[in-house]
Amino acid sequence: MNRNKNYPIPMKFLPIYEKLLHPSWVNKLIEGKNPDGHFIKDFKIFEVDNKGLHNYYQGHIPGAFYFDTNEIEEKPFWNRKSDKDLKQVFEKNGITYDQTIILYSKNMMAAARAAVILMYAGVNDVRIVNGGYRSWLSEGYKIDKMPHIPEPVKNFGAEIPAHPKYFTNIDKLKNSMSSTETVLADIRSWQEYIGAVSGYSYINKKGRIKGAKWGHAGSDAYHLEDFLQKSGKLRHPHEIADNWAKWGITPDKHVIFYCGTGWRASVAFFYAYLMGWKNISVFDGGWYEWSNDLANQIESGYP
Structure with a gap:
């Protein structure tokens, strides 16, 4: 929390602060607790990258799935894929519009890129782990080396794009x-x-x-x-x-x-x-x- 005299307002008082997560919040959620008293029934955590599964296999947040940005972007300019293609990618990854989707990456950029596309599509609750995997490690939380594959869903559940x-x-x-x-x-x-x-x-x-x-x-x-x-x-x-x-x-x-x-x-x-x-x-x-x-x-x- 920044308490510099030039920026006295703690980040938790920003309008949508809950979309930016501290690793402790995520850890409580994984342990089955309700962070801040909020009940979140259906959530998924994704490590976002575009370099393949090597880093994911080296360790990730417990229970996290791997999400490849190459699935949601396309050449020649790396624009997002068509709405139809996005829908198929989300369904393949078990994502529906009414879930809480938690994203993290090594340098924030990959997670942010996926977040904007998910928000565009219509996922109501997209959140990012502040500092990504590096932050998770610095806090001393357990890591997971077991690969996880999400169970596909039949329907994203909403028309794309919502935004x-x-x-x-x-x-x-x-x-x-x-x-x-x-x-x-x-x-x-x-x-x-x-x-x-x-x-x-x-x-x-x-x-x-x-x-x-x-x-x-x-x-x-x-x-x-x-x-x-x-x-x-x-x-x-x-x-x-x-x-x-x-x-x-x-x-x-x-x-x-x-x-x-x-x-x-x-x-x-x-x-x-x-x-x-x-x-x-x-x-x-x-x-x-x-x-x-x-x-x-x-x-x-x-x-």
């Missing part, structure tokens, strides 16, 4: 960019934002979407030091909101987050969601999709 506004595609982005009520937040490193580097070996074009404001990120495409403490836990959201406000990224506007392919932007989205921001979305294709079309407007250098 289409959580994603903005490239056409909607182009239509909204001229609006003073919309701000495009670039969640990439400063070097990416000014066009010094592309950030990725598979993306050649450098620069940013014209008009985008810098939403902070980290040292490169695979780190988020501006958002995460050294422990891997999220910084206090009000600290992030202060940084955003300096660039005109405020909750009174429709804020569209983008990065390279959607992972870092998903962390930013989840931050805004925790703070109760209502009009937020992720531009799914990010810089990868935008820069692929030479007709799209870009800029570089200092704004």
Whole structure:
């Protein structure tokens, strides 16, 4: 809990704080207790990654299943898959809209990416373990090396998507960019934002979407030091909101987050969601999709 004089409001008093979990809360749930007195009957825990099962086999939170983001994203730009495909993936993994789905990953980004897609689809209660597996280990809780395979379900139970506004595609982005009520937040490193580097070996074009404001990120495409403490836990959201406000990224506007392919932007989205921001979305294709079309407007250098 952050009690820095600049951010005196404890995180538990944020509007949707219960969606960000301390490992002790998860451990109580696993032990059959009701954390904070809330009865949660049907829940699943997933370790989220895109690198295969190796890390999962080395150890995971007891009872956790493995969730591969490659099942919910597709080439060429790693956008989310079709609603039909998502439904099949969720059913394969035993996920229904009315369950509590708890996600964690090694660096928060994978879990956030899966969380936004699940929320878009309509899962009512999606939560993330603050600090992920690293946080679980640092607290000294038991680990599990037994692989677990979820039992498939016949029906997700709701029509997908329940929250289409959580994603903005490239056409909607182009239509909204001229609006003073919309701000495009670039969640990439400063070097990416000014066009010094592309950030990725598979993306050649450098620069940013014209008009985008810098939403902070980290040292490169695979780190988020501006958002995460050294422990891997999220910084206090009000600290992030202060940084955003300096660039005109405020909750009174429709804020569209983008990065390279959607992972870092998903962390930013989840931050805004925790703070109760209502009009937020992720531009799914990010810089990868935008820069692929030479007709799209870009800029570089200092704004």
